[in-house]
Amino acid sequence: MIRSSVDRQPWGAILAFLLPAFTVYTAFTAYPVLRTFWNSFHKVLPRSEEFVGAENYAALAQDELFWRAVRNTFTWACVSPLAEVGIGLVLAMALYARVPGMRFFRIAWFTPVLMSYVVVGIIWVWIYNYDWGAANALLRALGLGALVQAWIGDPKLALPSLIFITTWMWSGFNMVVLLAALHSLPSEVVEAAELDNCGWGAKLWYVIVPLIKPTLLNLLVLSFIGKMKIFDLVWITTKGGPLWSTETVSTYVYKRAFEWTSFDLGYPSTIAAVWFVIVLSAVLTLTWLFRTRERLEY
Amino acid sequence: MGMLKHVLLAAALAFSVNASAQVKLTMWSHWAAEKIKRDYVEDAIKRFEAANPGVKIEAQWYEKTALYAALKTALRAGTAPDLFYAEPDQVEYMENGLLLDLSAVNWAAIEPWAKEIWSYKGKPYGMPLEAATVELYYNKKLLTDLGIKVPANLQLDAQGLTDLAKRARAKNITPMSLGVGDRPYPGAYLVHEALLKKLGLQEYDALLKGKLSWSDARVVETLRVVRSWTDAGLLPTTFTTLKLGEAHGYFHTNPGAVTMLVGSWYTSRAFNPPDKGGQPANFPLGIMKFPAMPGAACNECRTLSVGGSYVANAATKHPKQAIAFLNSFANPEAATRWLEGVLVQTGIKADYSKVSGPHAGYFRELGATSAGAKFYFGQPIQVMQGKPKEVFTQVFNNAFPAGTISVEEAVKQMNAAYGKH
Numbered sequence: 001m002i003r004s005s006v007d008r009q010p011w012g013a014i015l016a017f018l019l020p021a022f023t024v025y026t027a028f029t030a031y032p033v034l035r036t037f038w039n040s041f042h043k044v045l046p047r048s049e050e051f052v053g054a055e056n057y058a059a060l061a062q063d064e065l066f067w068r069a070v071r072n073t074f075t076w077a078c079v080s081p082l083a084e085v086g087i088g089l090v091l092a093m094a095l096y097a098r099v100p101g102m103r104f105f106r107i108a109w110f111t112p113v114l115m116s117y118v119v120v121g122i123i124w125v126w127i128y129n130y131d132w133g134a135a136n137a138l139l140r141a142l143g144l145g146a147l148v149q150a151w152i153g154d155p156k157l158a159l160p161s162l163i164f165i166t167t168w169m170w171s172g173f174n175m176v177v178l179l180a181a182l183h184s185l186p187s188e189v190v191e192a193a194e195l196d197n198c199g200w201g202a203k204l205w206y207v208i209v210p211l212i213k214p215t216l217l218n219l220l221v222l223s224f225i226g227k228m229k230i231f232d233l234v235w236i237t238t239k240g241g242p243l244w245s246t247e248t249v250s251t252y253v254y255k256r257a258f259e260w261t262s263f264d265l266g267y268p269s270t271i272a273a274v275w276f277v278i279v280l281s282a283v284l285t286l287t288w289l290f291r292t293r294e295r296l297e298y
Numbered sequence: 299m300g301m302l303k304h305v306l307l308a309a310a311l312a313f314s315v316n317a318s319a320q321v322k323l324t325m326w327s328h329w330a331a332e333k334i335k336r337d338y339v340e341d342a343i344k345r346f347e348a349a350n351p352g353v354k355i356e357a358q359w360y361e362k363t364a365l366y367a368a369l370k371t372a373l374r375a376g377t378a379p380d381l382f383y384a385e386p387d388q389v390e391y392m393e394n395g396l397l398l399d400l401s402a403v404n405w406a407a408i409e410p411w412a413k414e415i416w417s418y419k420g421k422p423y424g425m426p427l428e429a430a431t432v433e434l435y436y437n438k439k440l441l442t443d444l445g446i447k448v449p450a451n452l453q454l455d456a457q458g459l460t461d462l463a464k465r466a467r468a469k470n471i472t473p474m475s476l477g478v479g480d481r482p483y484p485g486a487y488l489v490h491e492a493l494l495k496k497l498g499l500q501e502y503d504a505l506l507k508g509k510l511s512w513s514d515a516r517v518v519e520t521l522r523v524v525r526s527w528t529d530a531g532l533l534p535t536t537f538t539t540l541k542l543g544e545a546h547g548y549f550h551t552n553p554g555a556v557t558m559l560v561g562s563w564y565t566s567r568a569f570n571p572p573d574k575g576g577q578p579a580n581f582p583l584g585i586m587k588f589p590a591m592p593g594a595a596c597n598e599c600r601t602l603s604v605g606g607s608y609v610a611n612a613a614t615k616h617p618k619q620a621i622a623f624l625n626s627f628a629n630p631e632a633a634t635r636w637l638e639g640v641l642v643q644t645g646i647k648a649d650y651s652k653v654s655g656p657h658a659g660y661f662r663e664l665g666a667t668s669a670g671a672k673f674y675f676g677q678p679i680q681v682m683q684g685k686p687k688e689v690f691t692q693v694f695n696n697a698f699p700a701g702t703i704s705v706e707e708a709v710k711q712m713n714a715a716y717g718k719h
Contacts, residue, residue, distance in 0.1 A: 046374045046394050064714075065688070125479075130535045153538025155702050242538060243697045258367045261390045261683050263374065 033276065039269035046263055056270035066271060068244050069252040070278075073228060076163055076248065077282075081223035083167045085216060088174025093204065095175070096182045106179075110172040117169075121236030124165050128152050152238050155245035162233060162246055170226075174219050181215040182208065217290040224286065228279045249275045321616050323355045323623065324379035326369065328606060330359035333574070334566055335428075335606070338639045346626045353619050355381070373611070380614040381623065384424060386604050387680035392418035398610035399423065402621050407628040412645025415604045415675050425624040426645025427636065428606035430561040431668060432487050434589075435549070438582035440471060440556045452667055453587040453597070456492075456523050463530035466556050473532045475549035475558040477540025478696050483679055484542060485695040487559045488524050488532075490678050491588040491601060496520040498595030499674055506681045508716040512709045520591060521698070521705045528701050538700050543567070543575065550577035559588070562664060563605065565641040569657060585663050602673040603680060604645050637661065689715035 040057070043050045060066055091109055095102050112120065127134045128151035136148040151161040185208065193207045209216070231250035234240060240247035240255070249271065257268035325343075329335040336359060343355045358379070360368065365383060372378040373396050384391060391397050399421045405413050408426065416424035441448070444465045448454070454462070466473040478485040494502045496516050504510040505517065534540055534548060534555070546567055549558035558564065568583070570576035577583065590597040608627075610620040626632065633648035638655050643664075653661045678694075679687055693711050697703045703711075 046396060065685075125539060129539060150535070150538055150700070153536075153700060153702075155697065241692055241696050242700065242702060243692050255688070258370055260688070261388060263370065263390050263394050 036269045036276070037273050039266050040273040042266045044265040044269070052266065056267050057274070059267065060270050060274060065244060065247065066249070066252060069240075069247040069249045070275075072159055072244075072246060073230070073248045073250075075159065076166070076230060077224050077227035079163055080166050080170075080227045081220045083163070084170045084223050085174050085178075085219050087167065087171040088219070089178050089209075089216070091171060091175040092178035092182055093208075095179055097200075106176075109175055112169040113173040115169075117232035118236055120165065120169055121233050125152070125237055128161060152246075153242060155243045158238055158242060158245045162237060165233060165237075166227065166230070170223065174223075177219060178212065178215060181212040185211050221283065221286050221290070225279065225283060228275075228282070321353045321619050323353065323381060323614075323616055323619055325355055325357045325381040325608075326365060326379045327357055327359055327383040327608070328362045328365050329383070330361050332566060334570070334640050338636060341635070341639075342626060342632065343623075346623050349626070350619070350622065353616075353623075355623060376613060378611050378613070380611050380616060380620050381608055382611065384607055384609045385680070386415045386424060386426075386607065386676070389418065389683070391609065392423055396612050397423040398612045398614065398617055398620060400425065400610065400621060400624060403625045404628040407630065407633075407647055409645050409647055411602070411673065411675055412604050415645075416607065424604075424607040424609045425627050426604040426607045427627060428563065428640075429602065429604050429643040429645045430563050431603075431643065431664075431673075432491055432559065432588065432601050433562045433564065433664070433667065434557055434559050434586050435564060436557040436584045436586060437550070437554065438584040440466075440554065441584070444469070444471075444556065448584065448586050451587070452585070454589045456527075456589050456591055459527055459532070459589045460530045462556060463527060463532040467531040472534050472548070472553065472555040473530075473557060474534075475540075475545050475555035476533050476560075476699075477537055477542065477545040477548070478699075479539045479541040479544070481542045482691040482695055483677055484545070484560065485537070485699045486678060486690065488527065488699055489521065489694045491559075492520050492524050492591055493517065494599045494601060494674050495588070495591045495594045495597050499599055499672060501595065502599075502674060503681075506678050508686065512712040512716075516593075518705060518709060519593075521708060523591065524699070525701075525705055528699055533699060538696060546577075547575065550581050550583075561603075561605070563642045565657070565660065569641050569660075583660075585667050587667050596672060598670055599672045599674060600668070601677060602675055603677050604675075607645070686712070686715045 041051060041053060043052050091105075095106055099105065115123075130136060130148070130150050130153070133151075135151060139145060139147050149157055152158045189207060189211065190203070193203050198207065229250055230248050231254065234246050234248055234251050235254075238246045240251045253268050253271045253275070256262075256271065257265060327336075327339060329339070339357065343357060347354060360383075362383075366388075369378060369382060373391075378396075384397075400423055401421055403422070403425065405422065409429075412426035412429060413422050416422050416426055436448075441462075444462065446454075446458075446462055446465065463473040476484055476487070493505065496519070497505060497510075501510060501516075505512070505514070510517075534545075540548060545558065545560070546564065549555045550568060551572075567575055568577040568581075572578050588600065608624055610617065610624060614620050627646060630646075630648060633644050633646035634652055636642075636644045636646065637648055637650065637653045638657075641657055641660070650661050650665055678690055682690055689711055693703065693708050698705075698708045
């Protein structure tokens with residue numbers, strides 16, 4: 001009698017290995033997500049739960065503050081990845097080209113990512129202080145006193161100022177990943193380009209970037225997802241103000257869940273559910289757009 | 299062996315009797331960083347435990363934001379403490395039946411307005427320890443240096459404040475220390491005290507409750523007056539990021555400002571020793587009334603709010619003991635101890651003339667600013683709920699006094715928040 005390959009699977013071992021991870025995933029990821037969707041159709045109070053149908057979704061569609069938070073978050077998630085990855089690539093190229101003091105620069109540029117958003121936020125609130133912060137002090141020292149600003153106090157400047165912080169913080173991370181990608185490039189391809197008298201610019205654009213494209217795209221998507229969820233930095237520095245100019249969807253969900261005088265978790269769940277769908281769709285779209293059509297062969 | 303058995307049995311019995319006699323109440327409170335308030339409450343706990351040997355109270359201290367977030371989760375999960383800190387604007391606690399009815403407390407010892415503020419559907423729910431008026435403190439020396447004299451009625455007019463701002467700026471001094479870096483209300487003092495005076499108690503109440511449009515000519519006129527103050531450079535350049543604690547130091551120590559508009563709880567920090575954040579010894583602290591508004595309905599009107607209070611969890615297993623503890627604050631002695639120790643007004647009835655100690659004179663001056671006053675109970679963010687509250691905070695705590703939006707835009711935002719266009 002011939003036993004099928006299915007019968008030969010070691011189901012006991014498979015279950016033993018999968019069950020812990022499956023249990024943790026179900027309890028801490030799948031259930032909260034499903035429960036959030038469930039809550040979004042209810043008014044959820046401490047001692048009662050009332051089905052309200054699509055009422056929360058209808059209210060959300062009319063919620064100007066939510067849409068302002070969406071605009072801010074999307075702006076951040078679109079601008080930041082390009083800036084971080086772009087600067088990270090330039091820094092990585094500088095180290096790849098063995099600039100003088102590269103050991104120092106490698107550490108200095110990477111250090112910001114080792115700090116938590118809380119520490120970074122506090123440091124930058126000081127840097128942005130109007131009277132004695134380093135940013136305005138530098139401008140005054142350079143004779144550019146007319147450019148002194150309330151960087152995170154002015155609604156027009158607050159969001160760009162926060163985007164600058166995340167760019168400063170994460171460029172070093174992108175640099176390290178890209179530097180690893182550069183070092184893994186096949187030397188013969190780069191050398192062939194050099195033999196063809198290819199300049200640095202052309203070599204970067206026509207040879208290096210295509211070769212490290214998968215890494216670049218992964219970094220862009222990772223950064224995009226990170227910014228779509230950003231909370232800590234905003235909470236430490238501006239709490240979404242002034243005038244909601246730095247409100248992100250995460251800070252708005254928190255405010256609606258814990259700071260508005262209501263115990264209802266239904267509406268905050270609706271925001272979270274809608275945002276989950278938006279982020280998921282955006283990531284799937286990016287992945288589809290960035291998919292590598294042809295495999296690179298070295 | 300038999301002897302040992304009896305000894306163990308007796309010990310076990312003694313332990314179980316002791317355990318059943320001992321009631322432990324848990325309490326979560328704000329004021330982790332405000333030592334004199336914490337000292338007062340810890341002293342009250344000791345007194346209560348001494349008077350009630352079977353009851354122990356275990357207090358845990360938080361900062362307000364962390365406390366509120368923890369309580370929201372704990373109350374929902376049924377793991378909240380027996381007693382906790384709350385403020386009267388947290389109506390959601392009462393709406394959801396999460397607080398114990400405190401009708402059994404000795405309310406004769408509590409100010410009627412404080413009881414009213416803490417009442418919901420006819421029942422009281424909070425022990426109003428802390429009360430505060432909005433006060434305009436000033437540095438007597440700096441004001442004299444500017445050549446400004448406080449009138450006998452302790453009240454400048456609106457033009458007088460503009461004049462103060464201009465004179466101070468001319469000498470490179472900040473006219474008023476105020477910062478909104480970590481609080482949702484200090485920047486709004488300017489607007490709501492001005493509006494209260496201009497409109498009077500009833501119309502102001504109607505405005506906050508959405509029954510009077512923010513386009514009302516009196517409202518717009520008042521906002522223009524406030525704008526004239528800020529345009530004259532009244533506030534620090536760091537207004538939007540200056541934190542509350544920093545604003546205190548900014549006023550009395552570095553760099554020093556002429557005035558500071560703040561709740562009367564200013565002194566609970568300022569009367570600490572200088573090395574603990576207090577104002578310098580012999581600091582020439584003065585108090586005057588908020589400026590009179592032109593054409594005002596009630597220049598004697600001012601805001602009185604109840605702040606830090608204690609409530610009992612409706613789900614406590616020890617309601618009698620919880621109420622008994624809260625009731626231990628409801629007497630004149632506890633009120634006097636609060637005044638002398640914490641140096642802030644209280645919702646408990648107190649005889650301010652009996653306050654002794656180095657700051658007794660301060661309380662006489664504080665009393666003078668409230669002489670003949672009519673009070674509106676609660677700051678706007680304690681009266682408003684939901685979106686109007688959020689918009690008021692963003693607009694009038696921050697953007698409007700910072701000068702980043704116009705009077706017209708501020709009015710438009712508020713009307714939209716109330717669904718008026």
